[in-house]
Amino acid sequence: MDQITAALPSSVTVTEGRGGLTALTVDTARCRAEVYLHGAHVTAWQPAGQSPVLWMSEASAFAADQPIRGGIPVCAPWFGTGRDGDKAPAHGWFRVSPWQLTGAEDNDGTVRLTLHLDGAAAGHPGIEADYVVGFGDELTLELTVTTAEDLVLEEAFHTYLAVGDIEQVTVEGLDGCSYVDKAPGGSPDNTQSGDVTFTGETDRVYAHTGSARVVDPANGRAITLAKAGSGATVVWNPWTAKAAAMPDFGDDEWPGMVCLEAVNALAGAVELAAGGQHTLQATYSVTAL
Numbered sequence: 001m002d003q004i005t006a007a008l009p010s011s012v013t014v015t016e017g018r019g020g021l022t023a024l025t026v027d028t029a030r031c032r033a034e035v036y037l038h039g040a041h042v043t044a045w046q047p048a049g050q051s052p053v054l055w056m057s058e059a060s061a062f063a064a065d066q067p068i069r070g071g072i073p074v075c076a077p078w079f080g081t082g083r084d085g086d087k088a089p090a091h092g093w094f095r096v097s098p099w100q101l102t103g104a105e106d107n108d109g110t111v112r113l114t115l116h117l118d119g120a121a122a123g124h125p126g127i128e129a130d131y132v133v134g135f136g137d138e139l140t141l142e143l144t145v146t147t148a149e150d151l152v153l154e155e156a157f158h159t160y161l162a163v164g165d166i167e168q169v170t171v172e173g174l175d176g177c178s179y180v181d182k183a184p185g186g187s188p189d190n191t192q193s194g195d196v197t198f199t200g201e202t203d204r205v206y207a208h209t210g211s212a213r214v215v216d217p218a219n220g221r222a223i224t225l226a227k228a229g230s231g232a233t234v235v236w237n238p239w240t241a242k243a244a245a246m247p248d249f250g251d252d253e254w255p256g257m258v259c260l261e262a263v264n265a266l267a268g269a270v271e272l273a274a275g276g277q278h279t280l281q282a283t284y285s286v287t288a289l
């Protein structure tokens, strides 16, 4: 399979990334960014004047059969182990499949890359996906999944955001939302009161369609997630024990990250009929505090 079928503007370069995997780098006056074709995985986005917005683990694997830890894993066609808890690999096969670059354009320093996933080539006939990522002052993500057969679709932009100190972080915008608490001992029926704060392992699927923002006083900035075609927002930090248990996550890295994810999962999975299509959109933007 030819992995790159698009002509590239001068701001986009093909490189050999870590583990010998093919990566694309973007370098414009507006931002620097990086995407691996493995999983269509965005591993960097750094708008001009900002420190990196996406967090990457120094312990991440870079191998064709393993997910990358950090950046933006594209999770689908199921989330975690799926609605019934019986699916593997975790978070679906999109993030461990090879994607093709089918389009690339630079409009005044905002670069849009189009990536295509051919399910048949990845061993999963009947499902295809197109993913348009816009790198500029903002980061825009648009994933369209098409299915030839009936499909209960779960999906996530499992975005890892870099923060200065998780214990000072708050997440705004989820007040009053019901959520499933997936942390050990958590219950499926909770309601958020006020902003989200972090004092231990946090793994929550909120029923939420609006926008939310991570307020990061240690870095003097906030990162806003706005989304469409998404009925859930996930907030995740593994804290100490879970970080220590994950081989591809450094034991001491958890204070520097939080996941704020645009999701469709669990009761909010998207039910598609044969021939159906669904688009999930998210925009991440940074503002000073």
Ligand SMILES: O=P(O)(O)OC[C@H]1O[C@@H](O)[C@H](O)[C@@H](O)[C@@H]1O
Pocket: 067, 080, 090, 091, 158, 182, 203, 234, 236
């Ligand atoms: O280790 P993975 O498969 O990338 O998943 C990371 C985490 O992702 C979260 O979204 C899940 O709710 C957690 O249960 C999981 O631990």
